Amino acid sequence: MNLTKKLEKAINQQITAEFWSSRLYTAMSFYCEKDGLDGFAHWLRKQAEEENEHAYKMASYLIKRGGTVVLGKAEDTPSTWKDLADVFKAVYAHECKVSKMIDQLVTLAEAEKDKATELFFWDFVREQIEEEETAGAIAERIAKFGKTHLYELNQQMMNR
């Protein structure tokens, strides 16, 4: 059974959004690198790679189900932030936004009576819990210790 047109379109939008997330984190990585925060830059680069992987995974699924991948226009990303705390607040907010998008995909798959797609995106619903948790924890650490222990925090981020 092939995907319905509605689902095919929605998944394509999500693939485009995952690539955009990757661009956003890449831009943030460069911002941190310029600021001498190589640990945070490294973490964000890894995060960007993960978003690319999400996009590829969704694209393979789409193809497997008879769909055609159509990459949407790559919107510009911001290139500067107020400070490091602002960057990670934005990461957290972005992940929360993505969680909502994934939830909507599951809801649409339900409405389209496509169990396989529902199941496929449930994995991402779970993944988003981690994504939000990790980003939120880093944002919190920066808020608490960013002024006094920035050097150590930056070093820790290298471990990813």
Ligand SMILES: [Fe+2]
């Ligand atoms: Fe993602």
Ligand SMILES: [Fe+2]
């Ligand atoms: Fe993410």
